[in-house]
Amino acid sequence: MRKITKQLFLGMFLLGELGFSATNKPNVLFIAVDDLKPVLGCYGDKVAKTPNIDKLAARGMLFEKAYVNQAVCGPSRNSLMLGIRPQSMGLYDLKTYFRDIPVYSNTVTMGQTFKKSGYEVEGLGKIYHPSLNDEPSWSVKHWEPKGEAYAIEANRPPMGEKKGTTTEAGEVEDNYYADGKIADEAVVRLKQFKAKPDQPFLLMVGFHKPHLPFVSPKKYWDLYNPADIQLAEFRTPPEGAPAYAPTTSGEIMQYEKLPVDKLPFPDDYARHLIHGYYAAASYTDAQVGKVVAALEELGLAENTFIVLWGDHGWHLGDHGMWCKHTNYEQATRIPVLISGPGIKPGQRTSALIETVDLYPTLLELTGQAAPETGIAGMGLDGKSVVPLLKDPSQKVNDVVFHAYPRAEKTEDTKRKLIGRAVRNDRYRLVEWKEPNDPAEKAAIELYDYQTDPLEKKNLAKENPQVVAQLRAELAKLPEAKPQMSDEGSPESGYEKKEKKKKKKDKTGDGE
Numbered sequence: 099m100r101k102i103t104k105q106l107f108l109g110m111f112l113l114g115e116l117g118f119s120a121t122n123k124p125n126v127l128f129i130a131v132d133d134l135k136p137v138l139g140c141y142g143d144k145v146a147k148t149p150n151i152d153k154l155a156a157r158g159m160l161f162e163k164a165y166v167n168q169a170v171c172g173p174s175r176n177s178l179m180l181g182i183r184p185q186s187m188g189l190y191d192l193k194t195y196f197r198d199i200p201v202y203s204n205t206v207t208m209g210q211t212f213k214k215s216g217y218e219v220e221g222l223g224k225i226y227h228p229s230l231n232d233e234p235s236w237s238v239k240h241w242e243p244k245g246e247a248y249a250i251e252a253n254r255p256p257m258g259e260k261k262g263t264t265t266e267a268g269e270v271e272d273n274y275y276a277d278g279k280i281a282d283e284a285v286v287r288l289k290q291f292k293a294k295p296d297q298p299f300l301l302m303v304g305f306h307k308p309h310l311p312f313v314s315p316k317k318y319w320d321l322y323n324p325a326d327i328q329l330a331e332f333r334t335p336p337e338g339a340p341a342y343a344p345t346t347s348g349e350i351m352q353y354e355k356l357p358v359d360k361l362p363f364p365d366d367y368a369r370h371l372i373h374g375y376y377a378a379a380s381y382t383d384a385q386v387g388k389v390v391a392a393l394e395e396l397g398l399a400e401n402t403f404i405v406l407w408g409d410h411g412w413h414l415g416d417h418g419m420w421c422k423h424t425n426y427e428q429a430t431r432i433p434v435l436i437s438g439p440g441i442k443p444g445q446r447t448s449a450l451i452e453t454v455d456l457y458p459t460l461l462e463l464t465g466q467a468a469p470e471t472g473i474a475g476m477g478l479d480g481k482s483v484v485p486l487l488k489d490p491s492q493k494v495n496d497v498v499f500h501a502y503p504r505a506e507k508t509e510d511t512k513r514k515l516i517g518r519a520v521r522n523d524r525y526r527l528v529e530w531k532e533p534n535d536p537a538e539k540a541a542i543e544l545y546d547y548q549t550d551p552l553e554k555k556n557l558a559k560e561n562p563q564v565v566a567q568l569r570a571e572l573a574k575l576p577e578a579k580p581q582m583s584d585e586g587s588p589e590s591g592y593e594k595k596e597k598k599k600k601k602k603d604k605t606g607d608g609e
């Protein structure tokens with residue numbers, strides 16, 4: 099109760115400062131971008147052409163050190179909407195819907211909290227992972243556009259296959275593909291909100307690109323000269339890392355017409371893929387621009403907080419890896435931008451934040467209390483970053499946490515490991531073990547981003563004191579839960595999971 103009162107007070111203080119009243123609640127436009135790492139002009143990327151997101155960044159605060167809680171769509175999006183880390187709930191995969199787990203069936207999501215406070219909460223495009231959408235989070239049915247993923251027929255998946263080509267430069271308008279349609283629909287919804295000025299809203303707009311396939315209208319490919327695109331500098335796994343820690347890049351290997359059956363890709367193909375990723379990011383950037391422009395033209399911007407968030411990063415060939423699905427820097431660092439009433443433009447902060455911080459942040463910005471029962475009685479895992487919006491030199495987290503599950507298969511063992519990672523300003527430590535295994539059984543990775551920003555070498559053996567200090571930080575959290583099954587209990591082990599296995603992406607190595 100005390101915590102709620104304190105949070106309410108802070109919220110009211112901020113609102114008072116910003117001049118809101120009970121009848122003039124601020125709105126929230128939340129833009130989620132699938133698989134977007136900070137390859138953005140505003141993050142210092144010299145190649146990226148992202149003028150709209152750069153402009154959005156200039157409206158408020160850019161978070162230089164923002165991290166996901168798990169580098170794959172489903173769990174990352176659950177962390178956002180539930181405010182709980184995957185390892186706290188034991189939900190790491192892309193197929194277990196939290197409400198199917200009896201202890202989580204009454205979870206109060208961010209959407210539900212806003213609804214309870216009188217907000218109209220609408221979701222367009224990819225907010226939850228498609229197989230894990232939570233209808234109770236929305237005031238009206240979640241909306242997803244229909245249409246072809248590819249404009250060119252030859253690029254589409256062969257009959258009965260799931261994946262087509264990795265890239266496409268279509269000679270089509272923006273709204274041929276899903277993200278253009280989503281931007282158009284977002285503008286429609288904003289106009290509807292404009293017509294109901296007394297109705298505060300949380301509009302969540304989820305763009306699908308730059309997720310694979312790297313499909314976008316040709317004009318976005320033409321923004322780039324392939325000669326400007328650099329290949330990753332370091333292309334082997336970190337020296338001394340456990341063999342299972344890097345991803346096998348299985349997601350991209352499911353696509354059609356790859357030049358090789360096995361990595362590495364030839365350099366010209368790697369460059370083509372990076373080009374496709376940048377083009378897709380520019381395409382989404384243009385859609386973000388349309389939505390923000392509509393908000394401004396409708397006169398809604400002065401009373402609306404805008405958040406842009408990437409659901410995880412991407413390995414564009416670094417360490418020889420592609421896609422996400424790791425605890426490494428390129429997969430876990432994300433863009434986060436927050437702007438809106440009362441937030442000073444043109445700010446940046448190097449303070450550490452993580453995805454779970456966004457739910458409590460939005461509650462505080464809009465003057466709402468945290469849900470009384472929390473999530474499954476656990477409370478939220480994150481902290482509000484509002485102090486950073488007021489003063490970017492502040493700090494809300496000494497460390498942030500993420501995790502990734504991995505099966506370790508050797509000739510005679512099959513272990514279901516969780517890699518629990520902790521990141522501070524300088525280092526990342528990953529502790530790999532089965533939940534409830536004794537600490538001494540763990541394999542440890544340690545990277546020093548001051549001396550080794552490309553993660554060339556696992557430095558755990560050389561730095562026992564840093565290892566001890568960061569493991570002490572991990573020990574402050576409860577032990578990671580093993581993956582929960584939809585029968586409501588942690589799965590008993592790898593064998594059971596294998597038996598039930600229906601999809602390739604069961605451990606989260608898919609979308």
Ligand SMILES: [Ca+2]
Nearest residue numbers: 132133171409
């Ligand atoms: Ca994603």
